[in-house]
Amino acid sequence: MPRFHFDIHEGSRLIADEDGQNLANLGVARKEAMLTGASIAREAFLVGSTDHVVVDVREDEHATCLKISITLEVEELADG
């Protein structure tokens, strides 16, 4: 099984994933990245620590093969 690493960017803060984990294929890794990104974004957005979360997926020491990006956009409408 290939070993995938998930590096997380919360705004300008990078949390690198040195350990990684064995997953069946890139499809499974993609799902893991989406779940992770969404749950980290949910908490970061609520706290207000950032409005942008990115999860970079790489296989071992290779370059990033998948990037999941989640952005918060809030529009306050004057006449709403």
Add this chain to the structure above:
Amino acid sequence: MPSDAIRAALVERLRISSAIADKDVREIEALPISVRQFPAETAVVRDGERATNCCLIADGFCARSKTIASGKRQILSLHIPGEIPDLMSLFLHVMDHDLSTLTPATLGFIKHDDLQKLHRRNPDLAEMFWRDTLIDAAMFREWIVNVGQRPAPARLAHVMIELRERLRLIGRVDGDSFEMPLTQEQVGETLGITSVHVNRVIKQVRQDGIVEFNRGRVTVLDERKFQELADFDVRYLHQSPTL
């Protein structure tokens, strides 16, 4: 393991949480128990199985869990020596979840038949075991709140403090540190988040100088911040006969 050691943690726990009388301790010591060793991550009794024994943990850590159709597992509760995690199988005959080991474990099996006879003969002990299953339910309520409402760092801290307070009862807290022999994946299954998110939360609470989780051991760095983060109120564990 000598037979007294199999029951030691159970008796210790019942002394503190239920003020068990000496005559009742002797009844528990006389209860026939067959002991078996289990490797880590092994099913003890599976969802759908008909149980004929209750399982007393003598050593090691276990978990109760449910696995959904997609294969994802939710850990429902963690169990430590001195606990009988499937006590309800005495009355609920077919398992509605899995009980499995997390670490290598020494488990003692008590026949339902023997427990039933004991209950009929000794209503004080029957009440004590009834109370045990009610405390179990209180823990499940707290876990629903935890997984449903608390942010991930608080969720982790809450599970850690609960485990510590239960380990304390059987004398297994060592100053600021205690065992929590779970992998990041198992912690994820406990908190309902991915193991990558767990990794991030563990790093955050360490950077914030609150708590460290390393190789299955928790070390508290700042007790006040730890309590504050967990939003923990020990009342629900009912660790005294008056609570």
